[in-house]
Amino acid sequence: MKFDEIADGVFLLAHPVFKVNCVLVTGADRAMLIDTLSTDEQARSLRDAAASVTAKPLTLVNTHFHFDHTFGNQTLAQGDIWGHPDCARELTERGEHWKRVWQDEIEDQELALAVGAVTIVPPNRLVDKQASVDLGGRTAFISHHGRGHTDGDIVVRVDDVLIAGDLVEQGAPPAFDDAYPLEWPDTLTALMHTPARIVVPGHGKPVDMAFVEQQHADLTRLDWLIRDGHRDAAPTERVAAASPFVQAFGEDGLYQSLLAVKRGYAQLDGA
Numbered sequence: 287m288k289f290d291e292i293a294d295g296v297f298l299l300a301h302p303v304f305k306v307n308c309v310l311v312t313g314a315d316r317a318m319l320i321d322t323l324s325t326d327e328q329a330r331s332l333r334d335a336a337a338s339v340t341a342k343p344l345t346l347v348n349t350h351f352h353f354d355h356t357f358g359n360q361t362l363a364q365g366d367i368w369g370h371p372d373c374a375r376e377l378t379e380r381g382e383h384w385k386r387v388w389q390d391e392i393e394d395q396e397l398a399l400a401v402g403a404v405t406i407v408p409p410n411r412l413v414d415k416q417a418s419v420d421l422g423g424r425t426a427f428i429s430h431h432g433r434g435h436t437d438g439d440i441v442v443r444v445d446d447v448l449i450a451g452d453l454v455e456q457g458a459p460p461a462f463d464d465a466y467p468l469e470w471p472d473t474l475t476a477l478m479h480t481p482a483r484i485v486v487p488g489h490g491k492p493v494d495m496a497f498v499e500q501q502h503a504d505l506t507r508l509d510w511l512i513r514d515g516h517r518d519a520a521p522t523e524r525v526a527a528a529s530p531f532v533q534a535f536g537e538d539g540l541y542q543s544l545l546a547v548k549r550g551y552a553q554l555d556g557a
């Protein structure tokens with residue numbers, strides 16, 4: 287497992303489990319590591335991979351609260367862990383609840399046990415809207431653009447690379463378990479104005495802005511299907527079946543679209 291340089295001083299490690307992307311940005315004074323994987327063992331191998339690139343101290347970022355992006359914090363933290371206040375709140379107040387939920391969802395028993403053994407360490411540097419972090423000779427810009435994949439997604443831009451977390455998904459449908467399908471399109475609109483040439487999704491291969499624009503179009507289509515369906519009291523299954531993510535991803539797309547429709551209906555009902 288190793289980091290590959292995808293831009294000047296920006297390195298990507300795609301972990302085989304869940305294809306999670308971890309990004310390492312090196313500066314003259316410190317390095318920034320964005321997302322920390324699911325278990326102590328995974329985080330140790332991530333730390334070894336980072337050490338082969340840089341000896342600088344690591345500043346961590348969590349793009350959102352999900353375990354595959356945050357549960358390596360206890361192993362990797364050397365001080366600052368940047369995250370949105372809602373990410374910190376979910377992990378601080380409901381971390382043990384989420385741990386049980388995620389353990390039940392993981393089919394691999396060994397992995398489920400390792401996830402259950404993690405001591406949750408939430409972000410300690412909170413960014414509501416935006417923050418800039420001086421890495422020495424270069425700056426990482428952290429920002430939150432509204433709700434989407436979760437209530438507290440943040441992105442990081444360094445030069446012309448945008449690390450988007452699960453707001454952008456390549457090779458699989460966007461995940462709606464904790465998402466806000468009626469607000470996600472507007473959040474992506476804000477990202478589309480970012481001056482970036484390379485976009486690193488939370489999972490899958492790096493993409494360009496044209497890919498983000500297509501995902502925005504698909505999310506917008508789903509948003510309107512949900513609003514129309516809710517107005518007409520259409521069954522959730524029928525609305526989900528018309529989702530653009532079903533055409534692209536079959537069963538997985540249908541599963542995620544159904545989650546989206548249910549969450550969208552609940553929001554329109556004021557829940």
Ligand SMILES: [Zn+2]
Pocket residue numbers: 350352435452461488
């Ligand atoms: Zn996620």
